[in-house]
Amino acid sequence: MDVVTEAEDRLDRAFMALADPVRRAIVARLSRGPATVNDLAEPFAITKQAVSKHIQVLEQAGLVSRSKDAQRRPAHLVPEALEQLTAWIDTYRLTTESSFRRLDAVLAGLDTDVTTHNTERK
Amino acid sequence: MDVVTEAEDRLDRAFMALADPVRRAIVARLSRGPATVNDLAEPFAITKQAVSKHIQVLEQAGLVSRSKDAQRRPAHLVPEALEQLTAWIDTYRLTTESSFRRLDAVLAGLDTDVTTHNTERK
């Protein structure tokens, strides 16, 4: 697997992880400090096993890592992972202004700017 | 449904929408200008019906909106939606530094700072 695909895969897992409301709540909770499975399970009407799975999903996505404290395994956020997510979004957010200028050009019938992009299709 | 839940719901749909690699690729493509279903379907080994569904998901998430041009319905990004996503992430990203200070305090046995947060549980 090449570097590009690997980076895509990490994004996949990260966005996928945050797509669940329970996991997003876990992230919000962890932003105020580390917490164990028991801590995290309490606010939700789900079993601890389910929470444990959610943490594993967040962990595999690189958003969370865990330390060891006796039989407890407190989870905490990995700030770099969240930064990479905003970086991805910003990549496409920053260019939207110019793309709208291009849209306006198209609607005005001046499609030369766009066709330079369209040549790659078809 | 109250305001808080509604905002949560929008986040749900937005993250869920970006959790799919095809939809993320669509967003990337749209950042370079509006495109039709046919345009967007071409790079992928899936049917146009599938792409149409993906666009609808992005649309319901508020990330994309569509205009009308004869029988075509070109899609384009809604920049504000992406901004709201980064805003959510930043909310929890910014506090991580202080929460790590708190973690250090815990590991050092000075848990007074954390218990003030823990009182709300149990």
Added chain:
DNA sequence: TCTATATTCAATCAAAAGGTTGATAAAGGA
């Protein structure tokens, strides 16, 4: 050692997601 606490593994299940094919609708152009 025996027990309580914290967490995970395994098997199972219902619901949702992503995809397909086939039929339908809407708009322009020959």
Added chain:
DNA sequence: TCCTTTATCAACCTTTTGATTGAATATAGA
């Protein structure tokens, strides 16, 4: 009007996801 293009609707299928219950593992403490 007929045909082509563009897009969507509808029904269906397969895989994945989120959750559950029950058993197992690991560690601390009496």
